[in-house]
Amino acid sequence: xxxxxxxxxxxxxxxxxxxxxxxxxxxxxxxxxxxxxxxxxxxxxxxxxxxxxxxxxxxxxxxxxxxxxxxxxxxxxxxxxxxxxxxxxxxxxxxxxxxxxxxxxxxxxxxxxxxxxxxxxxxxxxxxxxxxxxxxxxxxxxxxxxxxxxxxxxxxxxxxxxxxxxxxxxxxxxxxxxxxxxxxxxxxxxxxxxxxxxxxxxxxxxxxxxxxxxxxxxxxxxxxxxxxxxxxxxxxxxxxxxxxxxxxxxxxxxxxxxxxxxxxxxxxxxxxxxxxxxxxxxxxxxxxxxxxxxxxxxxxxxxxxxxxxxxxxxxxxxxxxxxxxxxxxxxxxxxxxxxxxxxxxxxxxxxxxxxxxxxxxxxxxxxxxxxxxxxxxxxxxxxxxxxxxxxxxxxxxxxxxxxxxxxxxxxxxxxxxxxxxxxxxxxxxxxxxxxxxxxxxxxxxxxxxxxxxxxxxxxxxxxxxxxxxxxxxxxxxxxxxxxxxxxxxxxxxxxxxxxxxxxxxxxxxxxxxxxxxxxxx
Amino acid sequence: xxxxxxxxxxxxxxxxxxxxxxxxxxxxxxxxxxxxxxxxxxxxxxxxxxxxxxxxxxxxxxxxxxxxxxxxxxxxxxxxxxxxxxxxxxxxxxxxxxxxxxxxxxxxxxxxxxxxxxxxxxxxxxxxxxxxxxxxxxxxxxxxxxxxxxxxxxxxxxxxxxxxxxxxxxxxxxxxxxxxxxxxxxxxxxxxxxxxxxxxxxxxxxxxxxxxxxxxxxxxxxxxxxxxxxxxxxxxxxxxxxxxxxxxxxxxxxxxxxxxxxxxxxxxxxxxxxxxxxxxxxxxxxxxxxxxxxxxxxxxxxxxxxxxxxxxxxxxxxxxxxxxxxxxxxxxxxxxxxxxxxxxxxxxxxxxxxxxxxxxxxxxxxxxxxxxxxxxxxxxxxxxxxxxxxxxxxxxxxxxxxxxxxxxxxxxxxxx
Numbered sequence: 001x002x003x004x005x006x007x008x009x010x011x012x013x014x015x016x017x018x019x020x021x022x023x024x025x026x027x028x029x030x031x032x033x034x035x036x037x038x039x040x041x042x043x044x045x046x047x048x049x050x051x052x053x054x055x056x057x058x059x060x061x062x063x064x065x066x067x068x069x070x071x072x073x074x075x076x077x078x079x080x081x082x083x084x085x086x087x088x089x090x091x092x093x094x095x096x097x098x099x100x101x102x103x104x105x106x107x108x109x110x111x112x113x114x115x116x117x118x119x120x121x122x123x124x125x126x127x128x129x130x131x132x133x134x135x136x137x138x139x140x141x142x143x144x145x146x147x148x149x150x151x152x153x154x155x156x157x158x159x160x161x162x163x164x165x166x167x168x169x170x171x172x173x174x175x176x177x178x179x180x181x182x183x184x185x186x187x188x189x190x191x192x193x194x195x196x197x198x199x200x201x202x203x204x205x206x207x208x209x210x211x212x213x214x215x216x217x218x219x220x221x222x223x224x225x226x227x228x229x230x231x232x233x234x235x236x237x238x239x240x241x242x243x244x245x246x247x248x249x250x251x252x253x254x255x256x257x258x259x260x261x262x263x264x265x266x267x268x269x270x271x272x273x274x275x276x277x278x279x280x281x282x283x284x285x286x287x288x289x290x291x292x293x294x295x296x297x298x299x300x301x302x303x304x305x306x307x308x309x310x311x312x313x314x315x316x317x318x319x320x321x322x323x324x325x326x327x328x329x330x331x332x333x334x335x336x337x338x339x340x341x342x343x344x345x346x347x348x349x350x351x352x353x354x355x356x357x358x359x360x361x362x363x364x365x366x367x368x369x370x371x372x373x374x375x376x377x378x379x380x381x382x383x384x385x386x387x388x389x390x391x392x393x394x395x396x397x398x399x400x401x402x403x404x405x406x407x408x409x410x411x412x413x414x415x416x417x418x419x420x421x422x423x424x425x426x427x428x429x430x431x432x433x434x435x436x437x438x439x440x441x442x443x444x445x446x447x448x449x450x451x452x453x454x455x456x457x458x459x460x461x462x463x464x465x466x467x468x469x470x471x472x473x474x475x476x477x478x479x480x481x482x483x484x485x486x487x488x489x490x491x492x493x494x495x496x497x498x499x500x501x502x503x504x505x506x507x508x509x510x511x512x513x514x515x516x517x518x519x520x521x
Numbered sequence: 522x523x524x525x526x527x528x529x530x531x532x533x534x535x536x537x538x539x540x541x542x543x544x545x546x547x548x549x550x551x552x553x554x555x556x557x558x559x560x561x562x563x564x565x566x567x568x569x570x571x572x573x574x575x576x577x578x579x580x581x582x583x584x585x586x587x588x589x590x591x592x593x594x595x596x597x598x599x600x601x602x603x604x605x606x607x608x609x610x611x612x613x614x615x616x617x618x619x620x621x622x623x624x625x626x627x628x629x630x631x632x633x634x635x636x637x638x639x640x641x642x643x644x645x646x647x648x649x650x651x652x653x654x655x656x657x658x659x660x661x662x663x664x665x666x667x668x669x670x671x672x673x674x675x676x677x678x679x680x681x682x683x684x685x686x687x688x689x690x691x692x693x694x695x696x697x698x699x700x701x702x703x704x705x706x707x708x709x710x711x712x713x714x715x716x717x718x719x720x721x722x723x724x725x726x727x728x729x730x731x732x733x734x735x736x737x738x739x740x741x742x743x744x745x746x747x748x749x750x751x752x753x754x755x756x757x758x759x760x761x762x763x764x765x766x767x768x769x770x771x772x773x774x775x776x777x778x779x780x781x782x783x784x785x786x787x788x789x790x791x792x793x794x795x796x797x798x799x800x801x802x803x804x805x806x807x808x809x810x811x812x813x814x815x816x817x818x819x820x821x822x823x824x825x826x827x828x829x830x831x832x833x834x835x836x837x838x839x840x841x842x843x844x845x846x847x848x849x850x851x852x853x854x855x856x857x858x859x860x861x862x863x864x865x866x867x868x869x870x871x872x873x874x875x876x877x878x879x880x881x882x883x884x885x886x887x888x889x890x891x892x893x894x895x896x897x898x899x900x901x902x903x904x905x906x907x908x909x910x911x912x913x914x915x916x917x918x919x920x921x922x923x924x925x926x927x928x929x930x931x932x933x934x935x936x937x
Contacts, residue, residue: 314892315860349727349752353707353718371724372891379731 077106078114081177083213083222089267090229091414092275092304093127093468094189094207098182102217103175110171114180115151115163117214117260122186123162127416127468128439129184131166144169146180158260161214185468187416190271192306197376199316203306203327204234205271211239211251211263218259224251228269237265274329276374276415277304286425286450287404289486293393296385297411301370303328304416307377317373330373334411336364336386343386347371352382366411384411401478408437408462409472417467424460424477428453429485435460437475452489523696524567526689527574534577537584546580553577585682588668589675596672706748708805719803725796725898726752728891733794739900740787741796742776742809742816743769749796758790766823773820776813776853777827783852784886787903795887795901799857801870801877802896808872813853814838841875849879852887856901859884864896 081101088095104111118126132143151163172178190205197203213222226236226249233244241252249267280300287293305327316324336343338361345355345368354369370380397403404424410417425448426433435443442463447456460477524531531553538546556570670678703709708719729739730753738756739749746760759769775786787795800808809816813832821827831847832838839845840854848854862868862880869876887901 311889312891313860313889314894314896315863319863347727348730349723350707353720371720371727372893377732378728380727381731 077104077109077174078111078172078217079103079105080213080215080217080219081221083215083219085213085222085224087207087209087224087226089190089207089227089269089271091273092190092271092277093414093416094186096182096184096186098184098213099179100182101177101179102172103177104172106174108174110173111168112171113151113165113167115155115165115216116182117157117161117163117216119210119214119262120160120162121208122189125186125189125466127185127187127466128470129164129182130470131180131182133168133178133180143181148182157216161260163216185470187466187468188277188304190275192376193268195306196309197306197327198310199308199312199324199375201326202232202270203272203275203376204268205305207267207269209265209267211237211242211265212254212257212261214260214262215257216259219254219257219261221253221255222257223253225249226251226267228267228271229273230270232270234268234270236267236269239263239265271305272326274332274414275303275305275327275376276329276332276412277302278410278412278415278417279379280419280421281410281417282421282423283410284423284425285404285406287390287394287427289390289427289481291390293388293390293404294385295388296383298381298383299412300379300381301332301374302379303374303376305376308375312375325373325375328373328375331367331369332415333413334366334368334384335413336366336411337388337392337407338362338364339392340364340386340388343384345382345384347380347382397478401480403476403478405474405476407472408475409467409469411472413469415469418465420464420467422462423448424462425450426458426460426477426479427481427485428455428457429488430458430479430481433458433460433477433479435462435475435477437462438473439471440464452492454488454492524571524574525692526685527578530578530581531574533581533585534579537580538577549573549576549580582682582686586679589670589679589682591667592670592675593672593679595669596675600672705807719805719895719897721893721895721897722748723752724893725891725900729753729755729794729796729900732891737793738791739794739796740772740775740790740792742772742798742812744812745796745798755794758792766819770820770823773816773818774824774827776809776816777820777832777851779850780852780855780884780886784903793903794890795852795856795903797853797856797899797901799861799896799899800872801857801861802864804871805897806872808857808897809853810840810857810870811872816853840870840873840877842878844878854879855882855884856887856899859889859899861896 079102081103082099083101084099086097088097098116100114100116102114116129129148131146131148133146135142135144146169147167148164149167151165155163157163166180166182168178168180190207193204193206194201207226209224211224213219213224228247228249231246233247233249236242236244236249239251243250243252251265278299279302280298282298284296285293286296308328313324317328338359340359343357343364343366345352345366352368352371354371356367358365358367366384368382368384370382372378372380374380393406394402394404406422406424408422410420423446424433424435433445435441437443444461446459446461448459449456458479462475464471535550535553538550553570553573556566556573560567560570706722710717710719726749729749733755735754736756738758739753740758741749743759743761743763746757746763749755749757750760759772763769771786771790775783778786798805798808799810800806801810814829817827817829817832821829832845832851834843834845838848840848840858858868858870858877858879859882861870861877867876868880884901886904888904889899890902891900892898
């Protein structure tokens, strides 16, 4: 008991927050800043059931014991002077821009990392985290990217919060300040509520987050700005001071938050953006030294928003387009490299004729329309294939190896890929392949067999989960190839034809008859 | 499906077959006559007529070219040699005697020269100058006369016959491209903006394949059975190979019955989805309303309560205001025309060419789950039975689906 009261103010309330949110979000409008109040108030709040109270007690005990250690393990002495969090909820993917102004208040020790924290739910759905720092002033401002990596698991954080560490290029001296900009993307974090809607209803989703920034440091001043796509916001948790104007909700300036402070909020708003989820994408890139790179992509597409229930009336869909099927989508845009040729779009039963290709000198855009418009919960599968000239993609590196410079990710814009597999099929005779990808992936090698193959073609298979548009960066596949192997296929064909002709000659000139012919005797 | 130029060449070929009549040529004539009779009965059997017509026209053209080239050779040799005739025996004045017939004629084993008028083949008769036949036998004893045409006439005729062949080739290529290569599953139409594609069938089958459960059964008329099995990968009730007439009659009866009776039949077959093809919005003539008479006849053949006269008005199947009440209440009518009036306000059916009879109605036992882009394929789902509050509760089939839809129907308190 005594231990708990000493450390009560530093406790994180993740589990409590989630339970109460599910119970009565609408009545949360005036819930207090729970993290600041002592834990005793938490236990006496009317929203808690007795069993929940018991679990929270346990958690408090654990958290209290661990938080003391965490406070010591975190970068001692870094303080966040001001934090501004801008959450962009306009699409199906949540994009968060965080600006942190940190100061090293420690005496003596230089700080080489800045830690940022995520809740376990956020960390599971985190697609990408990027950090930059601005250098120079005014017109000469340049942004230097900073490496972000998951922090050492030894640094414990209360309630399972995950820490990521941003490495600063130059260590931060005591009493120095610096501004770090963090950008991260969360996928599958918008929960459609109601979970099933009819054709004429609009799609409303929940977004769960915290009004105060979850951070391992003291935060002196902060504000959170949420942007929604339309001005229809059904409800949002009020954590004073909160203000809303149209589509924007501002969780106003909070001062002096302790480390790991958390104040759960829910936003319930309308989001009719196309929730296109590619459940599985298999991209096969075949490199042929005869001058062509052929890409074949197999998609399993799903509408990941609120499920469609009841009648689908084509009449309503065609006649009243503005209110009918507001959350459905009927076309997708794919961005392809320029100079693509032989683009095809088909599925298992045949060619799909509803697509348009527009090219210019620096990109091609393929607009595809699946056979039917996609409503919530509907699936479709299709294949897109195209060829590209080899000279745009194959280069020679300084150490004599060849490398193919390809784009990672999915060409469809504004989609989330749950499971991405990229197979780069290298020509026959390639040795020691190696893929260099700027982020974490699973890789292994395979052998594929294609036309005129004797030993098979080495294939580099790269897998990644939770891929978003920000992953569409170039990656390289290095391999060694001696040019003499290019002659293998032509020689094989020439030899085959030669042998056939030789066999014909031999056959025509041999006499296989058993009895001697009359003329010869 | 037409045989174009062959219509003229076939009679000429028949005549050629008789000069002389051998086993092979008599077989050809018999084959052709039989094929013509059957093609007259059912137009699709023109497929059988095609080889016979081709062979006989070939015989006719071959005979015509025979005469013409022989004439040219003879005339040219006479022109250059200016001596006695080499081949056959020409008339005393070589280029004047000619036997030209513009209509079908018998074989000419005449001794005297026919004083037939020298008829120049003019361009306006180019489609009628193929009826040139003559006897080809040159017996050394008897002086047989072979027909010889003037040189200019034969050259012009040869060129015209070659041009005729060329036109025929163009027609064949067009027919193969337009009529025989058009898959009936993807329909196209040409408009000012270019080619407009109607891919409704594949759209419906792709929707069924991805958005229904694997075990769901689809009921439709048997024409679409194989397509549904292959492309939508779903179990069907009747398909193109069903030889069990009673089974097809069951589906036909269901399509011809009112909604409740049809629901009961489909429910007994464990059907989940019903698929109908409707061409009234775009003018696609091979839709289920045009095939409806077969559903009634086959169904009525097995189940006596379906009587064809109930659906006929003045001996015709009608779906406009003159239609019989049985027709306007049957399932096929309702599923095809559900909310069709709301597309243009009047419900004008482009295939039948008139406005439909019953315009505003609701479906009680089925609900629409998908209609394709041009309304060509419409898919409906059987509504589960309502729970009866009083009395015995009927056992609900496909209970899992039922319970979820029932749960969604009740107003659920989202906060519990």
